[in-house]
Amino acid sequence: MRDNFGKACGGQIDGILGIDLLEKMGLTIDLQRSVAQFGDHSGNDSEKNRMVDFEASMGHCVEAFNAGRAEELRDCFDSEIVLYTSGGEFRGRDEVLEHLNKRFLYLQPHPHFEMTIRDMRLVGDAVWHGFDYRIESSDLHIVGRGMMICRRNGGRWQFLNMHNSVAQPELGG
Numbered sequence: 001m002r003d004n005f006g007k008a009c010g011g012q013i014d015g016i017l018g019i020d021l022l023e024k025m026g027l028t029i030d031l032q033r034s035v036a037q038f039g040d041h042s043g044n045d046s047e048k049n050r051m052v053d054f055e056a057s058m059g060h061c062v063e064a065f066n067a068g069r070a071e072e073l074r075d076c077f078d079s080e081i082v083l084y085t086s087g088g089e090f091r092g093r094d095e096v097l098e099h100l101n102k103r104f105l106y107l108q109p110h111p112h113f114e115m116t117i118r119d120m121r122l123v124g125d126a127v128w129h130g131f132d133y134r135i136e137s138s139d140l141h142i143v144g145r146g147m148m149i150c151r152r153n154g155g156r157w158q159f160l161n162m163h164n165s166v167a168q169p170e171l172g173g
Contacts, residue, residue, distance in 0.1 A: 050122060054150065058157065060072075061076035062115065065113050066111070068110040073105075074093060074097055075156070075158075077159050078093070078158040079092065079093050081096050081160055081162070083095075083096045083099065083161075083162045084162065085164045086165065086166055087099070107137055107139065107140065110137065112135070113135050114136075115133045116131060116133070118132060125151055125152040126150065126152075126160075127149070127157070128147070129147070130146070130147045133146055142166060144165050144166045145165055145167050146162060146163055146164040147163045148160075148161060
């Protein structure tokens, strides 16, 4: 079906956003002015509370990675997560965790992940943000840039989509 839409539109279609999803995201579309606006931009308390909750959840996930606690990290990923890295594309919680285990979590001492947020947007129960990151251990030094989308699922924030690129060649310790 996607191929038919893609042919009709003249390119590959990765997905279609339905009106139900757009409504959940708080999207307002003004067709006469060709403008789309996401969410409530008033900075209200509800938005601030969601951001505090989001930052606490993500902090917990970084701590789990840094300590090599794979089972704790599992809860940080949405079941439909997609992770794009220079090492491949990983779909679903199990594939992502297998990749992280093979690539990082088995190392001793555990690598340290550090993230600096560049941009962040709250869109309903989703957060989009761009970031710079470092992953370091005695045998590993990776510096890169990424973008991720997280969504609140069952009352907890989870990673839904992550794109990571390496900004400089990986160096040994």
